[in-house]
Every structure is written in structure tokens, then in C-alpha cells.
Amino acid sequence: MKRILMFLPVLVAVAFGIFLYAGLGEDPQELESALIGKPVPAFELSALRNPDRILTPEVFRGQVSLLNVWGTWCPACRDEHDDLMWLAEDKNIPIIGLNYKDNRDAALRWLKDLGDPYQLNLFDPQGTLGFDLGVYGAPETYIIDKQGIVRYRHVGVVNPEVWEEKLEPVFRQYQEE
Amino acid sequence: MFPELGQVTLIIALLLSVLLAVVPLYGSLTNRDSLQAFARPLTAGQFVFIAIAFGILTRAFLIDDFSVAYVANQSNSLMPWYYKFSAVWGGHEGSLLLWILMLSGWTLAVATFSRRLPSVMVSQVLSVMGMVAVGFLLFILMTSNPFDRILPNVPADGADLNPLLQDFGLIIHPPMLYMGYVGFSVAFAFAIAALINGRLDAAWARWSRPWTSVAWGFLTIGIALGSWWAYYELGWGGWWFWDPVENASLLPWISGTALIHSLAVTEKRGVFKSWTVLLAILTFALSLLGAFLVRSGVITSVHSFASDPTRGAFLLGLLAVTVVVSLTLYAFRAPVVHTRATFGPLSREVFLPLNNVLLMAALLLVLVGTIFPLISDYFELGNISIGEPFFNLTFSPIAVAVGILLGVGIFSRWKKTDEGYLARKLIFPSIGSVVIAATVVLTMGTFDSPGFIGFLDDIQLWAFFGVLSASWVILATLQDLWTKSSSRHGRLHGLRRQSRSFYGMVLGHVGLAMVIAGATVVNNFGIERNVRMSPGDVAQVGDYQFSFASVGEREGPNFTALVARFDISRNGEPVATLYPERRRYVVQRNMMTEAGIDGGFLRDIFVAVAEPVDSNAWAVRLQYKPLVRWTWLGALVMAIGGFLAVSDRRYRIRDTATERKKASATPLPESRPAEAGV
Numbered sequence: 001m002k003r004i005l006m007f008l009p010v011l012v013a014v015a016f017g018i019f020l021y022a023g024l025g026e027d028p029q030e031l032e033s034a035l036i037g038k039p040v041p042a043f044e045l046s047a048l049r050n051p052d053r054i055l056t057p058e059v060f061r062g063q064v065s066l067l068n069v070w071g072t073w074c075p076a077c078r079d080e081h082d083d084l085m086w087l088a089e090d091k092n093i094p095i096i097g098l099n100y101k102d103n104r105d106a107a108l109r110w111l112k113d114l115g116d117p118y119q120l121n122l123f124d125p126q127g128t129l130g131f132d133l134g135v136y137g138a139p140e141t142y143i144i145d146k147q148g149i150v151r152y153r154h155v156g157v158v159n160p161e162v163w164e165e166k167l168e169p170v171f172r173q174y175q176e177e
Numbered sequence: 178m179f180p181e182l183g184q185v186t187l188i189i190a191l192l193l194s195v196l197l198a199v200v201p202l203y204g205s206l207t208n209r210d211s212l213q214a215f216a217r218p219l220t221a222g223q224f225v226f227i228a229i230a231f232g233i234l235t236r237a238f239l240i241d242d243f244s245v246a247y248v249a250n251q252s253n254s255l256m257p258w259y260y261k262f263s264a265v266w267g268g269h270e271g272s273l274l275l276w277i278l279m280l281s282g283w284t285l286a287v288a289t290f291s292r293r294l295p296s297v298m299v300s301q302v303l304s305v306m307g308m309v310a311v312g313f314l315l316f317i318l319m320t321s322n323p324f325d326r327i328l329p330n331v332p333a334d335g336a337d338l339n340p341l342l343q344d345f346g347l348i349i350h351p352p353m354l355y356m357g358y359v360g361f362s363v364a365f366a367f368a369i370a371a372l373i374n375g376r377l378d379a380a381w382a383r384w385s386r387p388w389t390s391v392a393w394g395f396l397t398i399g400i401a402l403g404s405w406w407a408y409y410e411l412g413w414g415g416w417w418f419w420d421p422v423e424n425a426s427l428l429p430w431i432s433g434t435a436l437i438h439s440l441a442v443t444e445k446r447g448v449f450k451s452w453t454v455l456l457a458i459l460t461f462a463l464s465l466l467g468a469f470l471v472r473s474g475v476i477t478s479v480h481s482f483a484s485d486p487t488r489g490a491f492l493l494g495l496l497a498v499t500v501v502v503s504l505t506l507y508a509f510r511a512p513v514v515h516t517r518a519t520f521g522p523l524s525r526e527v528f529l530p531l532n533n534v535l536l537m538a539a540l541l542l543v544l545v546g547t548i549f550p551l552i553s554d555y556f557e558l559g560n561i562s563i564g565e566p567f568f569n570l571t572f573s574p575i576a577v578a579v580g581i582l583l584g585v586g587i588f589s590r591w592k593k594t595d596e597g598y599l600a601r602k603l604i605f606p607s608i609g610s611v612v613i614a615a616t617v618v619l620t621m622g623t624f625d626s627p628g629f630i631g632f633l634d635d636i637q638l639w640a641f642f643g644v645l646s647a648s649w650v651i652l653a654t655l656q657d658l659w660t661k662s663s664s665r666h667g668r669l670h671g672l673r674r675q676s677r678s679f680y681g682m683v684l685g686h687v688g689l690a691m692v693i694a695g696a697t698v699v700n701n702f703g704i705e706r707n708v709r710m711s712p713g714d715v716a717q718v719g720d721y722q723f724s725f726a727s728v729g730e731r732e733g734p735n736f737t738a739l740v741a742r743f744d745i746s747r748n749g750e751p752v753a754t755l756y757p758e759r760r761r762y763v764v765q766r767n768m769m770t771e772a773g774i775d776g777g778f779l780r781d782i783f784v785a786v787a788e789p790v791d792s793n794a795w796a797v798r799l800q801y802k803p804l805v806r807w808t809w810l811g812a813l814v815m816a817i818g819g820f821l822a823v824s825d826r827r828y829r830i831r832d833t834a835t836e837r838k839k840a841s842a843t844p845l846p847e848s849r850p851a852e853a854g855v
Contacts, residue, residue, distance in 0.1 A: 002513040009455060010504035013462075017497050020469075020548075042796070044768050044788045054768070056788065103250065 035150045040067070041132035048099050048107055048121035055122055060148040064175045065094040065119070066167070067142040068158070069130060071102040072110045074138040080157040081114050087163065088117035093171070097121035100130045100138055143167060145174040180245050180324040183233035187324075190226035190281070191314040193219050197284075197307030201300035205374070213300040220288040220303055223310060224281040231278045234323050235265050244331040247271060247323045253335040255735040255763070256343070263348040269488075270323035272351055276468075277313050279352070279359045284310065287363055287388070294384060301370035302363075309362050312495045320488045343735075346406030350399060354426060357396020358464040361429060363388040364436065365461035368454045369503055372510040377454060382444035385457065387823040389440060390681070393433045394819030400426050401812030409772055414705065414783045414800045416808055417696075419568040424547040425467035428540060432460040435536040437819075442529045446520070446591060449530065451511040456533075458503045465496045470547070521593035528586035535582065539575045543568070569700070573639055576693055580646030583686060584653035602660075606652040614645035621702045621803070643697025650690035654683055681822025688815030695807025704801045711794040712741075719801045721782060722746045726754075736760040736769075741795070743773060743784050757784045781805050 035041070040057045047053040060067075068084060070077040087093045097118035099107045104123060111118075124130055133142070143152040152170045154162065197219040204212025234247075238261045243249040251264045251271070266275040284306040291299045317323070367385045371377045403423065408416045417423065436456040443453045469492040520526040546568055588594070588602040618641045661679075664671030708716050710725045717723075726742040738758040745752045755773030762769065775782040783800040790796050 003508075006451070006511055006513060007508040009458075010501060010508055013500045013504055017493070017500070021493060042788055046768075 035133065036153065038150060039148050040144060040150060041129065043122070043124075043129040043132070045122040045124050045129060048097070048104065048111075048123045051104070051123070055120070057148050059096060059120065059122075060144045062146055063094050064146055064171060065096050065144050066158075066171075067096050067098060067144050068118070069098045069100050069133075069135050069138050069140040069142075071100045071138050072106040073102065076157050077139045078114075080139050080159070081117070083157075083159045083163070084117040085115050086160070087158070094119050096144075098129060098133075099123050100135065101125060101127045141167070143170050143174065145177070179233050180237060180242070180326060183230045183237075184318075184322065184324045186226045186230045186233070187314060187318060190223050190230065190277075191311065191318065193223040193226065194307050194310040194314055197223060198304050198311050199307075200304075201307075202304035202373075205297045205300040205304075210296065213296050216300045216303040217288045219307070220281075220284050223307070224285045227274075227278050227281045231265075231274055234271060234274060235262065238262065238265050241335070243333070243335050244326050244328060245323075246325045246327045249327060249332045249335045251335065253735065257734055259348065260343050266351050267347065270317070270321045272355075273313070273317050273321055274323055275352065276355050276359060277310065277317060279355050280306070280310055280313060280362060283359055283363055287366075291384075297374055298367075298370055298376065298381075298384070301373055302366045305366035305369045306362060309366070309499070312499070316488075316491055316495060320491050344406065344410050346402055346410060350402040350406055352399075353395050353402055354399030357392050357394075357399050357433075358426075358429060358467065360388065360392025360395055361433060361457075361461045361464050363392065364457045365503070368457035369506065372454065372503075372506050375510065377450045377512060379444050379447045382440045382450075382453065383828075386437070386440050386444060387828045389433065389437055389457075390819040390823050393430070393437055394816040394823075396426070396430050396433060397812050397816040397819065400430060401809045401816075404812075405809045408805070409774055414772065414785065414798060414802065416699070416805060419546065419565050421470055421547050422467075424543050425470045427543055428547075429460050429463040429467060431536050431540045431543065432456060432463050435533045435540075436460050438529050438532055442526055446526055448526060451507075451513070452530075452533070454511055455507060458500070458507060462496065462500045462503075465492070465499060469493055469496055519592065523589060523594040523596060523599060525586065525589040525591045525594070528582065528589045531582055532579065532586065535575055535579050539572065539579075542571050542575070546571075573643065576696075577642045577646040580650045580690065580693055583689070584649040587653050587657045587686070602656065603653075605656055606649050609652045610645050610649040613648040614641050617644045617698070621698070637701070640697055640701035643693060643701070647690040647694035647697065650686055650693070654686050654690075658683060676825055676827070678822040678825040678827070681818045681820075681825070684818030684821060685815050686818075688811045688813070688818060691807045691811025691814060693811075695804045695811060698804040699802050699808070702803050703805070706799045708797055708799065709790050709794055710797045711791075716797075716799055718799045720747050721752065721801055723784065723799050725797070731758070733760065736762045738771070739786075741773075741784075741786050745775065745782050745784075753782060755782070755784050757786045759786055776806060778806060779804060 040060055042057060043055075045055055047055055066087075070080070084095060088095055095118050097120070099121050102123075102125065104125075107121070107123070111121075122129065127135070133140075139157060141154045141158050142150055145151050151174055152167065154166060156162075158167065197216065200219070201213050201216035204210070204215070234245075236242075237245045237248050238252050239258060241248070241252065241254045241261075243252075247268060247270050251268045252261055256264070264271075266272040284303060287306065288299070288303060291302070364385050367381065367388070371381045400423075403426065404416050407418065408414065436453070439449055439453040439456050442449050469489065584606055585599070585603065588599055618637055622637050622640065658672075658675075661675060662668055662671035664674065704719045706716065706718050710716060712725050712727050715722055715724045722745070724744045724746070726744050729740045729742070731738045731740050738760040740756050740758050743755045743757065745755060753775035755775055757773035758771035760769040760771055770785050770787060772783055772785040774784075781800075781802040783798075783802055785798045787796040787798060
């Protein structure tokens, strides 16, 4: 009888493993950010295309925009890319990219090959801004209002359904303010 | 030519590891000495070929061979040679190669220092370590080859190493950490071998102990270095962030700490064998889990290597195979018959497992906190975020409880402790620690509401308990040392008579108390101000005046820096002049904050200059951090304790004949407290 108890560790471990496996490659959806209602954390990052240009949270001022966290190492970002192009070209939505833990050359090549939906890109190879934002895993998309305040966070891929159901209502609401 | 050779040597090492995993084990199961005799040569061969591969990669870095993709991504011709050298393990592929080098190094060490162990045990331990090596060599060859080339368009120069990592801290932090992680594979291999051959006894525990203590010591230093590095290099002034990767290193540390104590009980009293062996498996599994969390992209953190799901899947598979196979083996082979309890409720056999219960609670807490995003996602708990406040709130009571229990446990004896004796022993530490804690809180604390009400304010209360717990441990340890060192031939003789493992224990406990004291004091009484300052401005932080004197510029080897000068004084007396920098790295175009720190045993003064807010004004972070260094010094003291315990004579004088006798004889002689070093 006691022998059966000895199987407990292996059962717990298997359950835990299945759980971790489910987390692998899955995008955790809709994690509330502690930053909602607060300004974008202070940063000073170089622009992806122009290393000499230093960008600060000022880039968010004056327009409602999307902040999209991406990297060339992130397969889900590849899936998302076409929809970002659609948002930028057909819907004229301003998107600011946060190139996260990436390599500058690879990122530029990606934009050249796949098209560039971004107004501009912050280059964050260490993930410092990502850390301050509480980025959980790329891709993530934030709505930033005209005053540079974080209004919404979406974890995972943005596609037309996500845009219409979740992001667009919030986006339009702050655009009208 | 050389890089391809590196890959070939790795493949040869893989073949040798496969042989090591199979041949000696088969030999031990079929009693063929001729096959078991292969264990040591195969171990040596495996180490040599992996070392050659590591040497080739190092050479590629030192001669700036940018045709190797990994070198081109991690290095740059402008970097000084020592950063080129440490850049070898600055990225995923190279750090994995370092990991494997250390694994083969540990295996070689076991082969070398196990001459007195029964050959069956040695063969099986080395075979198990060979299996682990097979897993990691497959991982590196299949998903993360450091020798991949960029051909034919070889870049003219490299992308440069992440500036955060261009630091002395990085040169030694990962190797120390990996020595710890990988070192636990030895305890794991001993546990598996003992399960296979059914020799789960006091002798097995004795053989495992030194290896576990050394690995634990390295891990302790590694974690402390990481914390120290984050403190001065990340520019935030924090020393622990409950970041997933920090937590990933803390998990095996907690489990390893429990293992060290559990091994002590198993060795001395021959009880809790099943629990000890389970801890050995758990500790190594948590080391692997740490690797998985860092490299898979399941959880992001400041430390994450660029994530790659294939690598994550491979590592998860490796972890799954290791854990499932070893725990299944455990389920069938671990002894279920409990040795009849021959100890009283206040015996050391009770206190040590109680410590394990607390440590397991802490472990579970950190684990749940770390993977909580996964949990809330899985069960759709929705919008709950968990972070530093959760850990600080839940971890503090456990740390305090560990300290209190430890102080009592020191005076307990094997088998049975007399209640009156225990109570008498605790009088001095009780009074002393209450006095110290009250003094510290009353002199350092600030009370919004005066008197007793202010004292009961939550934060002050935790500060009180933290200091109480730390001074309780130190006073109890000192009193124990005092009692045990009394001798007819004088105090000095008494002190000299104590074993090294006893002093190891003393240092381990004092170190822990230092960490608790440092963490409590800096978290509760540290002061942090974020202000906007221009040259000429003065800011007040606690008793200190920070005067922003001037701004200048400086050229470094691969960066240009803006240098600020701060004159610090205390009540008018000059204390220090600090030069915090904002560095701009030329190749990667990154801005880095280099803090100005005036370190001291009792307090640190910390100045970091952040972004400019105006043409001549900056956001400046000023901090006063009392006892912050105790957190790292304490860890160092603990680690030294671990190494000291290993150098104890009884681990060196090992005779298989007496081991066997000891193993078969269950009732061990009652140890005198003097030699009951844990």
C-alpha cells in the first residue's frame, strides 16, 4: 500500500510537465498590466533605422498609437506581421514598434523583406523597456493615448478579429477625447 | 577549419558519452569488471574532447573569427581581450558549451576522487552522469551549434557584446552559477546509482554530502554575484528583483539547502532515506527547470536569451525524460519501510525535517510565484498579476521562521533533547535578540505616529522580526560555540578541537543571519529619492547631502561617457565623491547607466544619472542603503562554510571496509553534540 504512495512524485511531475508544455508557444492572453492608466515608463532607446537618433516617451505624444512589441526571433510575430501591415496601410493606424531583444541587422532585413508597418521602431536589445513594461512574451500590443498614457494591453497576436473586438473600441474612444 | 574541428570533437565527445552511459552500467549489472574498468578512461576522454571544443571556440573569439556566427553576434574587435574571453559564454550556445564543459569536469572529478568507493557504485554514478552529458550534447549539436558559420559573406566586424554583460561580474557570475547547477548532477547521480543497486544507506549519504556542499557553495556564490552585478550594473540600485531567472536559480538553492540538511540526518542516523533521495532528484530537476525557463521563452525576463521554441521543446523533453525515469525508478526502488522512530519530539531528527518543511514551503512559494502567469492563463483566473509585493509579503515570514527554528535546532541533540536544557540554553539568545531588534528598530526607524503605535506599524513590525531572527541565529550560534569550546586545556584548545564541518555549519548559519539582517535593514530603512538635478543643486537623503558638482565627458575603449561629479557629505562632513556615468556604446548604440557607489560595511551611498530632462538637468536617483553589502557578504560566508565542511577529515579518511560495517550496523553510536556538525 505504501508503495503506491511512492508513485506520487512521478504523477505530480507528469502533471506539472503537461502544464509547462501547454505554456510552451502558447500566448498568454489578456494579462492586465499594472501600467494601465500610467505613463509609458521612462526610456531612452535608439531608433532602429537611425542609431544616432535617441527616442524618449515623447514619441507617443500627440496621437493615439499602438505600441507593438516584436522580434525576429518570435514566430508569432511573423504571423502577426501581415495584419499589422493591413492596420497601417488600410486603416492608417499609427504603430510604434518596440524591437525587443533582437539584433539590429536581422530586424532591418525583416522589415525590408516583409514590409514596414511601423512609424518608427525603438531598438531595445537588452529588453530594458520591455522589462519596465512588464512584457511577458512577444508579441504584445499596447494602446497609448495622446498624453503618452498606457490605456490597454493585449498579449499575443493582433489579427482583424482582435482588432475589431478588443483594440478598436478602446482606440477610437481615446481618439475622440 | 578550426570551427569544423570543434564540431567534430563535440560529436566524438557525444559518442564517448553514449559509451559511458551504457558500458559501465551494463558491466556493473552483470558483474563484469572488465566493462566497469572503462568508466574512468571514457570519463577522461569525454572531458578532453569537450575541453578541446571549448578551447577552439575561445580561440575563435580571441582571434576575432567573425566567420563563426556566434562570434559575430557576441563579440567585436574593439573589445578588450578579457571581455572577448567572457563573451564565449555571453550567449546561449557558448553558455551551453560551458555548461557541458563543467558537467564533464564534475564527472572527471568524481572519477578522480572516488578511488575508495566500491567499483559498482563508481561505475553507476559515472554512467548516470554520462547519460546527462548525452542529453546536453544532443541539445547543443541539434539546436544550438556554436560553430555555425556565416559563409560566404563574412561580416567585417562583430555586433559587439551586450554592454550590460561587459563587466567583471559577467566573467565569473555564469561559471559560478553553472558550477552549482551542474554540480547537483553529482548528488543526483549518486541518488540514482543508490536506487539502482539498492544501497541507500548512511555510506551513500556520506559520499553524497561533500559533492552536494561544494555544488551548493558555488551556487550560493553564483547567486550572490548575480545580485551584486544587478545592483551596480543595471543602475537601479535594487539587489533582488524576483525576476524569473533569479527565482530559477533560487529554486535549486533552496532545495539544495534542504538536501544538505536531510543528508546530514540520513548519514548520522540512517533515517529519512527516501526523502533525501527524492530531494536529490528534485534539486537536479530544478536546475534543469531553471535552464528551461531561461532559454525557452515561456517566461520573459531581463536575462532571457533570445527565445526559441525548438530549444524550449528539446529542454522540456530532456527534463521530462530525466524526471520521469528517475521518479519511476524511485517509485519502485525507494525503501518504504520506515526505520522505527527512536527519537523524541525535541530531537535533532525532528528539527532538521522541520527545517525541510519550511524550505519546501519557501520553494513552493517561489515556484508558484514564478510560473504564476502560466497558471492564471491555464485556469483562466484572469487579471491577477503577481510580483515583488507577493514575494516580500510571503517570503519574509518564512525566512523569519527558518531563523527562529534554526536557533532552537542548534541546541537540540540527536535522539532526545531535555526540555529544561533547551529552555535554559535559549534564555540568552531570547533576551539578547529582543534587545538588539528593539534597539535597531527604535534608532533606525522613522515613526509617523509616535511611541508604541508607530512601533506596531506593519513595516516596523517586520523589520523588528527580521532583525530579531538574524540576531537570534547569531547569538545562538555564538553561545553554542562558547559551550562546545570549553575545555580543561583552555578556550583556544577547545576551539581547535572542533571539526571543520562544525565550523562549516557555524559559518553557514552566521552567513544566513547576515543575509536576513541585510535584507531586512536595507528593505525597511533604506532611502531612495528620484529627483531632477542640475549642476550646483543639492539634495538631502536621510542624513546625507548630495551635491551635484559638475558634468564632464570621458572616452572609454568602446564607449563615450558623460561623467557627473557628486560630492556627498553628512552633516557638513565630506564623505565621498562619486562619478556616476552615462555611457554610450559605439557599436551597439546603447545607452548604459553606470552608477556611482560609495560602498561600506554598514551602508552604501548610490547615485545613478538617468535620462536628461532638460538641456542641463537630469533625472537622478539617490539612495542610502544601510547593510546592503551584508546580503552578499552573508552569501559568501555561507559558501565558505560549505567549502570548509567538505575539507573535514572524515571525508578524506574513507575506508570501504568501515563504510560497509557502518552501513550494515543500523544503531549508530549517539554522537556527542561536539561532533554533531551538520
